[in-house]
Amino acid sequence: MRFSRQRQQILRTLQEFPEHPTAEQVFEKVRTQIPSISLGTVYRNLGMLVEQNVIRKFVSPGESSVRYDGRNDEHSHLVCEVCHKVFDIDVSTFSQLDEALEHDTGFSVKEHDIVLRGICRECREEKKINR
Ligand SMILES: [Zn+2]
Numbered sequence: 418m419r420f421s422r423q424r425q426q427i428l429r430t431l432q433e434f435p436e437h438p439t440a441e442q443v444f445e446k447v448r449t450q451i452p453s454i455s456l457g458t459v460y461r462n463l464g465m466l467v468e469q470n471v472i473r474k475f476v477s478p479g480e481s482s483v484r485y486d487g488r489n490d491e492h493s494h495l496v497c498e499v500c501h502k503v504f505d506i507d508v509s510t511f512s513q514l515d516e517a518l519e520h521d522t523g524f525s526v527k528e529h530d531i532v533l534r535g536i537c538r539e540c541r542e543e544k545k546i547n548r
């Protein structure tokens with residue numbers, strides 16, 4: 418698939434900052450590379466990338482703004498309650514859980530759509546320093 422330079426840069430930004438930024442955060446980062454870009458252009462390109470299934474939208478529970486995910490493969494999420502960054506967890510993390518579930522209930526898991534909430538390493542380390 419061929420993308421415009423702007424879309425390419427937006428996609429690269431999402432992959433470089435895997436904390437699932439909002440459109441505004443993507444805009445702030447892309448602007449350092451392409452100063453002439455507008456927030457509207459960023460929104461439009463993010464929308465197109467979602468439509469083309471290159472990236473995904475992610476709405477954090479309890480947060481109103483939409484975040485963007487540079488990955489479109491199956492994975493689940495860790496949400497930090499302090500900085501609101503979103504981190505990815507691979508499907509393999511749940512393989513033991515899947516096996517236990519199938520063993521106990523006979524249910525065969527095909528897909529995970531899991532959001533775990535907590536405090537990320539960065540925020541935990543910051544807390545320690547402040548104490
Ligand atoms: Zn955090």
Ligand SMILES: [Zn+2]
Binds near residue numbers: 486488492504505
């Ligand atoms: Zn993700």
